[in-house]
Amino acid sequence: MSGLTSETLILLALCLPALGAIGIAATGRSPNLREAVTLTAAGANFVVVMTLLVRVLDGERPAAGGWEVFGGIEIAFLVEPLGMLFATIAATLWIVNSIYSIGYMRANDEPRQTPFYICFAVAISSAIGIAFAGNLLTLFLFYEVLTVSTYPLVTHKGTDEAKAKGRIYLLLLMATSMMLLLPAIIWTWVAAGTVDFTPGGILATAGLSTGAVMALLALYIFGIGKAAVMPVHLWLPAAMVAPTPVSALLHAVAVVKAGVFTVVKVVVYIFGIDYLAASGAGDWLTYVAGFTVITASVIALMQDNLKKRLAYSTISQLSYVVLATAILTPISVLGAALHIAAHAVSKITLFFAAGSIYTAAHLTEVSQLDGIGRRMPWTMGAFTIGALSMIGLPPTAGFLSKWFMLSGGMAAGNWVAVGVIFISTCLTASYFLPIVYRAFFRAPPAATPEHPAHGEGPIPVVLALTITALGVLAMFFFPDVPFTLAQALAGQEVVK
Amino acid sequence: MSEPVHLVDHLPALQVVVPLLGAVLAAIVRKGALAWLVTLAVTWTMPVIAFALLHEVLVNGTISYALGGWAPPAGIEYRIDQANAFMLVLVSIMAALVTTYSPRSVASEIAPERQGWYYCMFLLCLAGLLGMAITGDAFNVFVFMEVSSLSMYVLIALGRDRRALVAAYQYLVIGTIGATFYVIGVGLLFTMTGTLNLVDIAGRLEAVESTRPVIAALAFIGIGIALKLALFPLHLWLPNAYAYAPSAVTAFIASTATKVAVYLLLRFFFSVFGIDIAFGDTNAATMVLVLAVLAMVIPSLVAIFQTNVKRMLAYSSVAQIGYIMLGIALVSQTGLTGGISHLFNHAIIKGTLFLAIGCMVYSTGITRIEQMAGIGRTMPLTMGAFVLAGLGLIGIPGTAGFVSKWFLIMGAVEQGLWWLVAVIVFSSLLAVIYVGRIIEIAWFREPVAAAASPRKPPVEMLAVTWVLAAATVYFGLNTEITAGVAAQAAELLLAGYR
Numbered sequence: 001m002s003g004l005t006s007e008t009l010i011l012l013a014l015c016l017p018a019l020g021a022i023g024i025a026a027t028g029r030s031p032n033l034r035e036a037v038t039l040t041a042a043g044a045n046f047v048v049v050m051t052l053l054v055r056v057l058d059g060e061r062p063a064a065g066g067w068e069v070f071g072g073i074e075i076a077f078l079v080e081p082l083g084m085l086f087a088t089i090a091a092t093l094w095i096v097n098s099i100y101s102i103g104y105m106r107a108n109d110e111p112r113q114t115p116f117y118i119c120f121a122v123a124i125s126s127a128i129g130i131a132f133a134g135n136l137l138t139l140f141l142f143y144e145v146l147t148v149s150t151y152p153l154v155t156h157k158g159t160d161e162a163k164a165k166g167r168i169y170l171l172l173l174m175a176t177s178m179m180l181l182l183p184a185i186i187w188t189w190v191a192a193g194t195v196d197f198t199p200g201g202i203l204a205t206a207g208l209s210t211g212a213v214m215a216l217l218a219l220y221i222f223g224i225g226k227a228a229v230m231p232v233h234l235w236l237p238a239a240m241v242a243p244t245p246v247s248a249l250l251h252a253v254a255v256v257k258a259g260v261f262t263v264v265k266v267v268v269y270i271f272g273i274d275y276l277a278a279s280g281a282g283d284w285l286t287y288v289a290g291f292t293v294i295t296a297s298v299i300a301l302m303q304d305n306l307k308k309r310l311a312y313s314t315i316s317q318l319s320y321v322v323l324a325t326a327i328l329t330p331i332s333v334l335g336a337a338l339h340i341a342a343h344a345v346s347k348i349t350l351f352f353a354a355g356s357i358y359t360a361a362h363l364t365e366v367s368q369l370d371g372i373g374r375r376m377p378w379t380m381g382a383f384t385i386g387a388l389s390m391i392g393l394p395p396t397a398g399f400l401s402k403w404f405m406l407s408g409g410m411a412a413g414n415w416v417a418v419g420v421i422f423i424s425t426c427l428t429a430s431y432f433l434p435i436v437y438r439a440f441f442r443a444p445p446a447a448t449p450e451h452p453a454h455g456e457g458p459i460p461v462v463l464a465l466t467i468t469a470l471g472v473l474a475m476f477f478f479p480d481v482p483f484t485l486a487q488a489l490a491g492q493e494v495v496k
Numbered sequence: 497m498s499e500p501v502h503l504v505d506h507l508p509a510l511q512v513v514v515p516l517l518g519a520v521l522a523a524i525v526r527k528g529a530l531a532w533l534v535t536l537a538v539t540w541t542m543p544v545i546a547f548a549l550l551h552e553v554l555v556n557g558t559i560s561y562a563l564g565g566w567a568p569p570a571g572i573e574y575r576i577d578q579a580n581a582f583m584l585v586l587v588s589i590m591a592a593l594v595t596t597y598s599p600r601s602v603a604s605e606i607a608p609e610r611q612g613w614y615y616c617m618f619l620l621c622l623a624g625l626l627g628m629a630i631t632g633d634a635f636n637v638f639v640f641m642e643v644s645s646l647s648m649y650v651l652i653a654l655g656r657d658r659r660a661l662v663a664a665y666q667y668l669v670i671g672t673i674g675a676t677f678y679v680i681g682v683g684l685l686f687t688m689t690g691t692l693n694l695v696d697i698a699g700r701l702e703a704v705e706s707t708r709p710v711i712a713a714l715a716f717i718g719i720g721i722a723l724k725l726a727l728f729p730l731h732l733w734l735p736n737a738y739a740y741a742p743s744a745v746t747a748f749i750a751s752t753a754t755k756v757a758v759y760l761l762l763r764f765f766f767s768v769f770g771i772d773i774a775f776g777d778t779n780a781a782t783m784v785l786v787l788a789v790l791a792m793v794i795p796s797l798v799a800i801f802q803t804n805v806k807r808m809l810a811y812s813s814v815a816q817i818g819y820i821m822l823g824i825a826l827v828s829q830t831g832l833t834g835g836i837s838h839l840f841n842h843a844i845i846k847g848t849l850f851l852a853i854g855c856m857v858y859s860t861g862i863t864r865i866e867q868m869a870g871i872g873r874t875m876p877l878t879m880g881a882f883v884l885a886g887l888g889l890i891g892i893p894g895t896a897g898f899v900s901k902w903f904l905i906m907g908a909v910e911q912g913l914w915w916l917v918a919v920i921v922f923s924s925l926l927a928v929i930y931v932g933r934i935i936e937i938a939w940f941r942e943p944v945a946a947a948a949s950p951r952k953p954p955v956e957m958l959a960v961t962w963v964l965a966a967a968t969v970y971f972g973l974n975t976e977i978t979a980g981v982a983a984q985a986a987e988l989l990l991a992g993y994r
Contacts, residue, residue, distance in 0.1 A: 070899055070975040071983075141893040148892065158940050166936070174928045178891070179921040186905050 006062030009052050010077050010132055013087065016045040017094075017125035021118045028114035035102050038117050042095040045124070049091035056084040057484055063134060073189070075141065078134030078197065081488035082268075082337055086261045087131035088481070089344045090254055094124050096464045100352055101245040103460030107359045110243055116156060120246075122149040127254040130261065136185045136195035136270070139262060140177070143226070147173045150255060153246045154239050165238040172235040173225045181223030184216055188270060197265060199491070201272020213271070213281035220266050221285060221322070226259025229322055230292040233315045240307045244355030247307060252314055252347035257340055260321040264336055267325050268489065277328040285326035290420035292319035297427035304365045306354045309431060310347070313390060316424060317343045324405040327417050330490040332408025337486035338479075339401035342389060345471045346398055349386035352465035353379045356457030366435055371444025373436075375454060378462050380439045382469035387432035389472045392425055397475035400483075504548075508561040508574040511545045511584060512627045512640075514538055519619035528611030532599045535615040539595040539622065542588030550581040550981075560632070568632070569693040575632030579836075579985040583629040583759045586840055587752045590847055591622045597960035598744040601854050605656050605742045614654055618748070620647035625756045634682045634692045634768075637760065638675065641724070644756075645671045648749060652741040663736035670723055670733040677720030684713035685768075698768050698993035710769075711778060717764050718780065725757035727821060728791035731814045738810035739863075743854030746806060750813055750850055751843035758820055758839055762832075765824065766989035775827055785825035789919050791818025796926035800933070805865050808930060809849050812889065815923060816842045819904060822920070826907045832986035834903030837979045841888070841896035841971060848885035848964040852878050855957050859950035865934060870943025872935075875950050877958055879938050881965035886931040888968040891924050896971040899979055 004012070020041025027033040055062060056079055065076040079087075101120070105113050126149060129142030147170070155166035189195050191206040208216065225232045239251045267273060267282070276282040293316050300312035317339070324336035356379040357363050357372065373380035389396035402421065409417040447453040456462050475482065503510070518538035522531040552559060553576055561574040576584070595618070606614055624644025628637055649671070653664035686692055688709050689700040704710055719730070726734040734754075738746050765774040775781040795814035802808035820842070823835015853863075855878040862868055872879040888895035901924065908916040971978050 067973070069973060070902070070979045075973065137893070144892045145894065148887065152939070155936070155940050158942075163936055163940055166940075167932070170932055171925075171928065174890075175925050178924050178928075179918070182901075183905060183909070183917050183921060186902065186909055190906060190909050 004051075006052065006055055006060065006079075007064040009048050010062055010064040010079060012048045013045060013052065013091070013128050013132070014077075014125060016041055016048060017121045017128065020045075021121035021125070024114060024117045024121060031106075031113065034114060034117060035098075038098050038102075038121070039095070041121060042091075042098045045128075046091045046095055049087050049128075052079060053084055053088055053481070056081065057481070064132075065134065065138070069137065073137050073195065074135065075138050076134035076196075077132040077138065079132050080197065080269075081485040082261065082264060083131040083133070085337060085341055085482055085485040085489075086257060087128050089257065089341055090124060090127045090131065093249055093253055093344065093348055093468070096467050097245055097249040097348070099460045100248065100355070100464035103458040103464070104243065104245050104355050104359055107458045107461070108243070110156070111158075112156070115152060116243070119149050119152050120249075123153070123250055123254060127258055130258045133197075135197060136188065136266075139265070140181065140185055143181075143258065143262065144177060146226075146255060146258060147177065150239075150246070150250055153250065154242045156243055156246070157241065162241045165241040168238040169235045172232065172238075176223050176225030176232050179223070180219045184219035184223050187216060187219070197269035199269065201268070201270055201275050203271050204275040210279050210281050213276075213279055214284070217271065217276070217282055217285065220270075221263065221288070224259050224262045224266075226255050227263045227322060228256060228259060228292075228315045228318050229288060230295060230315070230319075233292070233296070236315055237308055237311045240311050244307070244351060244358060247311075248348045248351035248355065251311070252351050253344045256314060256318055257344055260318050260336075260340060263322055264325050264333070264340075267328075268333060273328045273330075273333065282326055282328060286323060286414060286416055289319040289323035289326055290416060292316065293323060293420050293424045294427070297424050297431065301427060301431045304367050306357070306364060306366050306369075306435075307351070309366060310350050310354060313350075313428070313431065314343075314347055316428070317347070317390065320405065320421070320424075323417055323420060324408060327405075327408045327412050327414050329408045329412045331404055331411055334486045334490040335401050335404030335406075335408055337489050338404060338482055341482040342397035342401040342472075342475060345468055345475060346386045346389035346396070349382050349465055349468040349472060350390070352461065352468060353383035353386065356461045356465060359461060360454045360457040366438070369435060369438050370442040371439065373439035374444060376456050378456055378466060380436070382465040383439070384436050385469045385472050387436055390432060391429045395473060395476045397472050397479075400476060400479055506561075507545050507549055508559060508576060508630060509563060511542065511549065511588075511630055512623055514541055514545075515619045515623035515626065519616045519623065522612060522619055523616040526612040528603065528608055528615075529599070531612040531615035532595070532602075535595050535619055538619060539588070539592040542622070542626070543585065543592050546581070546584040546588040549576055550585050553578055553581045554981075569691045569696045572636050573632040573693055573695075574630050575695065576630060577985075578981060578988050579762065580629045580759060582836070582840070582981050582985055583756060584626060586843055587622070587625050587629065587756065590748060590751045590843060593847070593960050593964065594744050594748040594851075597747075597851055597854070597957050599956075600954045601744050601858050601957060602742065604858050606654050610654060614651070614742075617647040617650045617654075618745075620644075621651060621749075625752055628756050629759055632694045634685065634694055634697065636692075638679050638682060641675055641678065644753065645675065645724075648753065651745045651749070652737050654745070655740040655742050657740045659736065660740035663733075663740045667733040667737045670730075674720045674723030677716045677723070679720075681713040681716030681720060684709050684716065688713070694763070694768050695993050698770065701769065701773065707773070710773060714764075714769055714774060714778065714780070718761065721757050721761045721764070725754045725761065726814055726817055727787055728795060728814055728818060729787075731791075731795070731817075734814060735807050735810040738813065738850075739804055739807040743850065743857050747847050747850035747854060750809075751847035754813070754817060755839050755843055758817070762824060762836075762989055767993045770992045771827060771990070781825050781827055784821055788818045788821035788825050789916070791815060791821065792919060792923035793926070796923050796930065799930045800926065803865055804863050805853055805868065805934065806850070806863060808865065808934075809846065809853070812927070812930065813842075813846055815927075816846070816889070818923070819900065819920075822904055822916075823907070826904075826911065828907050828910065829983070829986050829990060830903055830910055831907030832989060833979060833983045834900050834907055836982035836985050837903065837975070838900030840978050840982070841900050844896055844964055844967050844971065845885045845888040848881055848961060848968055849889070851957070851961040851964060852882040852885065855953040855961060856950075858957065859953045860946040862946050865937060867945065867947060868934065868938050869941035869947055870938070871947040871950070872939035874943050874947060875953070878953060878961065881961045882938070883935055884965045885968050886935060888972070890927045890931055894969060894972045896968050896978065898972055899975050903979065
């Protein structure tokens with residue numbers, strides 16, 4: 001691996017999942033072989049991304065591409081710290097999620113598994129493309145491919161409900177990206193003459209009025225529908241109709257992280273935090289993100305369906321990232337980057353647990369979970385760790401990111417943001433802890449014909465969720481890699 | 497007189513004469529298979545000539561060719577520059593691909609005794625379209641317009657559905673009105689300038705004192721051509737014609753006929769009348785802009801509610817023509833580049849879609865959307881191409897449709913027309929709905945009836961469909977030929993003939 005140039009590695013990281021998709025299509029008749037292809041592609045991709053990670057940590061900024069598409073705009077890749085962090089998350093969790101998917105899809109006898117794995121691999125490829133994009137056009141290309149490739153996963157079940165939800169998913173994501181994000185990108189191109197991600201931003205010298213900057217920022221924030229800032233969040237609860245592995249990796253990690261990742265990238269590399277802070281054009285973002293954080297938490301509190309509760313929790317947590325970015329200080333941006341990683345590992349654990357419960361016990365509602373922790377100790381143990389991280393308690397990953405978001409808010413004197421984080425922490429605790437209480441401290445109901453006695457989920461499923469739960473803890477004790485990357489993004493030494 | 501004749505010098509004439517002679521030959525041999533071979537040979541010669549001409553134009557500039565050795569303006573001039581060389585390439589490539597695709601599709605849809613005539617008419621139509629694009633003479637345009645239109649009426653009437661006859665008749669009536677309007681306009685121009693040569697007309701219009709007949713000529717020619725290119729609300733002939741014509745015919749005319757008409761409009765607006773007259777005090781730009789906007793929205797809405805897939809694609813075509821016209825209405829380098837590249841991109845995209853539907857019709861006989869349930873699972877290759885081109889129609893980045901949309905939005909942003917940006921993106925959203933609807937039905941329902949057990953589509957039909965589908969992606973990532981040449985053509989058109 002070390003012999004390959006960084007350019008080759010970038011292209012490999014993009015192509016391996018895509019090649020995996022072709023391999024999956026070719027071996028679709030033999031499920032074992034097909035799963036082997038998925039795991040091989042995921043493993044190889046992981047090795048490639050890790051090799052790149054080592055180089056980025058050494059200070060290298062690998063670049064690739066530069067194919068001119070039209071009029072001076074190129075398809076180009078540039079691996080900067082934030083993108084590296086996102087790609088690392090996606091590549092690592094793809095392996096774990098593949099193990100989980102195999103257990104889940106087989107145990108639930110899901111139909112049409114070959115197209116499922118194909119779309120999944122394409123989605124991962126586009127997530128990596130988003131992570132490594134060197135300019136807005138490249139990012140937009142993979143952003144749309146991600147939407148298109150995940151739409152069949154949402155409608156996978158083929159029921160009327162799945163199709164209806166699929167329509168909402170496709171239409172909302174397409175509507176926002178085509179009607180707001182694309183004009184924003186073209187406006188940026190016309191105003192700044194470039195769409196490259198540049199440290200310090202490209203718009204400071206474009207001579208836009210404050211009003212125009214506000215409008216442009218609004219086009220970006222609401223155009224990046226995948227970040228699920230209210231009111232463009234509705235696609236996310238709709239996407240929960242998909243099989244759980246999809247919700248876990250795509251709608252808790254790849255797709256939504258692609259959204260907030262894009263928001264952070266646009267704010268840091270297109271606007272530039274200093275420029276936004278100086279012009280005051282980004283102040284409104286604190287309120288919009290804060291509103292989303294709290295409202296989504298309140299809605300989550302009212303959901304009885306476990307996956308829906310997790311979905312609204314995701315919406316709330318995503319806006320933490322937007323909120324931290326909107327504080328516009330290096331420390332808060334550091335917190336935002338860390339939260340992308342922390343939330344990814346934690347939320348995938350929670351979804352894995354939800355899928356494990358569904359597979360073993362066929363339960364979907366929170367109110368049905370009395371005593372389930374006694375029957376499924378591994379699953380609910382992992383769930384508890386994930387929940388603690390969402391609340392932001394040590395010793396979990398969520399504590400770290402929340403720490404930096406709060407310090408950023410305080411340093412900047414943004415008391416609105418601090419207040420929002422405080423209130424939302426209380427709300428998060430009140431929608432997660434009752435589940436934990438119910439699962440461990442209430443007596444399980446007697447077995448009935450509809451709900452016979454059950455044990456743990458399938459072994460691959462339990463294995464996967466144990467790995468990610470350990471990851472949540474590991475990120476607290478060994479935060480070096482995400483921390484170094486986030487620090488490089490924030491652009492200055494921050495006392496740990 | 498003793499100079500040797502170099503065939504290469506006469507490429508402009510051959511571009512039109514070869515398909516004309518081919519048509520005669522196809523009529524003589526009569527037998528379907530033989531006539532197809534003749535057509536195949538002719539149509540594959542056409543792109544060779546067209547590319548040679550394009551190359552010549554790009555390297556050495558505009559070609560002026562005096563037909564029969566009679567010097568213009570007395571004789572007919574064939575005049576080729578970046579704008580129409582591009583059209584010649586487009587039309588001849590589409591003809592070659594569709595001919596390669598067509599033998600078994602035609603055999604399954606048209607009675608054996610009529611197949612020879614089909615190929616004869618196809619070649620006549622091709623000659624007409626190429627002639628309209630290549631000639632530099634206003635009346636000669638009319639002649640070729642009639643050649644292409646008359647053969648197109650026949651081609652449409654050959655559709656297996658009896659409604660094809662009504663559709664052809666409708667088109668005949670409207671097409672004739674269009675041609676008449678055009679020729680009235682040309683008559684007025686001849687009266688005012690005393691010449692039919694386009695360059696000469698452009699030169700002498702400056703000196704014309706009374707502008708009223710010139711404006712009248714502009715109106716007649718503009719509306720005449722607008723009928724031909726199906727500009728909303730003059731599009732009424734198009735949905736039925738596309739829906740009931742044989743599959744191969746629909747694919748061919750959808751990707752060429754309206755495009756050549758758009759080229760003519762560009763030629764008259766920009767080169768002959770010039771920006772000053774065409775867009776000066778006439779409000780023509782505003783009028784085209786309003787109609788383009790209506791075209792982008794209303795037919796898209798209508799497309800959503802269609803039950804016949806070919807009709808749906810036809811309405812989508814009317815909407816896409818709106819995009820192209822929008823590029824004209826912006827009257828700017830960026831806008832025109834967008835419009836002209838969309839001419840090319842839409843031809844590829846719509847060609848793919850109609851060819852894919854042709855495969856489906858061949859294999860199952862299905863044309864109604866609801867019968868397409870599950871067809872994606874039983875015909876994954878055919879519908880895969882359909883999806884790819886469908887994404888192009890929406891304008892997903894990485895497809896040809898995105899490139900033209902980018903330039904059009906950029907053109908609107910440059911002029912600060914934010915409401916127009918909103919209309920463009922809204923219209924793309926409508927495309928998401930009408931394309932998404934087909935995709936959902938084709939892939940996420942259980943196949944029933946005819947869709948459950950299709951016969952295998954012939955390999956040449958699938959291959960051609962996929963060549964075009966791949967081109968949709970290729971021209972989304974490499975735009976040297978499309979947007980590159982379009983930008984040159986735009987520059988040339990904006991400069992006018994003067």
